[in-house]
Amino acid sequence: xxxxxxxxxxxxxxxxxIIVAHGMRRGRQNQALEAFISELVKDDIHHYHIAFLxxxxxxLETVMTTxxxxxxxxxxxxxxxxxxxxxxLKDIPNIVHEMKRRYPDIKVEVSEPLxxxxxxxxxxxxxxxxxxxxxxxxxxxxVVAHGNINGKFxxxxxxLQTCVQHLQINKPTYARTLYGEISFIHDLEDIAxxxxxxxxxxxxxxxxxxxxxxxxxxxxMVINTDIHITPSINFDPxxxxxxxxxxxxxxxxxxxxxxxxxx
Numbered sequence: 102x103x104x105x106x107x108x109x110x111x112x113x114x115x116x117x118x119i120i121v122a123h124g125m126r127r128g129r130q131n132q133a134l135e136a137f138i139s140e141l142v143k144d145d146i147h148h149y150h151i152a153f154l155x156x157x158x159x160x161l162e163t164v165m166t167t168x169x170x171x172x173x174x175x176x177x178x179x180x181x182x183x184x185x186x187x188x189x190l191k192d193i194p195n196i197v198h199e200m201k202r203r204y205p206d207i208k209v210e211v212s213e214p215l216x217x218x219x220x221x222x223x224x225x226x227x228x229x230x231x232x233x234x235x236x237x238x239x240x241x242x243x244v245v246a247h248g249n250i251n252g253k254f255x256x257x258x259x260x261l262q263t264c265v266q267h268l269q270i271n272k273p274t275y276a277r278t279l280y281g282e283i284s285f286i287h288d289l290e291d292i293a294x295x296x297x298x299x300x301x302x303x304x305x306x307x308x309x310x311x312x313x314x315x316x317x318x319x320x321x322m323v324i325n326t327d328i329h330i331t332p333s334i335n336f337d338p339x340x341x342x343x344x345x346x347x348x349x350x351x352x353x354x355x356x357x358x359x360x361x362x363x364x
Contacts, residue, residue, distance in 0.1 A: 124153025248278025
């Protein structure tokens with residue numbers, strides 16, 4: 102755990118900045134994630150604690166409790182989540198609500214998700230630009246994010262579509278998901294028939310189980326078009342700037358704060 106202390110006129114003001122990732126309750130994924138995140142932000146001017154929504158020992162509630170019991174009164178949480186799906190809209194607010202009930206004197210602020218940041222389009226466009234294409238080819242682009250399984254948190258789909266609409270490229274582009282009502286399984290075969298080449302950009306934090314599932318499902322479809330699946334975000338250095346901006350947005354005026362602290 103890392104925290105920093107600022108002394109002003111004899112007073113101690115302790116702040117806790119937390120990056121919270123999804124994680125897994127078992128296995129070694131959390132260790133790998135923590136290593137990636139630590140490497141990404143190691144030279145940042147801010148100090149971060151790393152927590153997970155799923156973990157046996159390092160879940161968000163445990164990390165927050167440790168910080169509060171060490172004297173922290175103000176907590177700033179940056180979710181390592183791309184869009185506003187269930188974890189962002191339900192799980193994190195529920196944890197914050199419970200912590201506020203236990204410790205009424207604390208202040209907790211939660212930043213916006215990462216995928217709605219303008220720089221996210223830069224990462225996507227980089228992935229597209231890295232693909233070699235023949236100028237004479239008809240090329241389409243499909244950006245694939247996680248999506249929402251149960252249909253209750255469709256704001257994530259809207260945010261993905263907005264992100265894709267802001268891409269500054271001269272190729273037809275489609276926003277699709279792995280799960281949910283805009284899943285690529287519904288119409289990718291139809292989309293592919295319109296082009297000689299499809300560039301698929303998996304909008305996930307790293308190339309792991311979910312990206313492999315995207316590849317497998319596409320491989321099982323009847324598609325004759327040449328499909329090029331790019332690397333995912335893979336903790337691109339731009340992500341560091343996005344995280345930093347999200348934290349600093351919580352330090353700005355109240356107009357820019359998204360606080361989930363009401364009891």
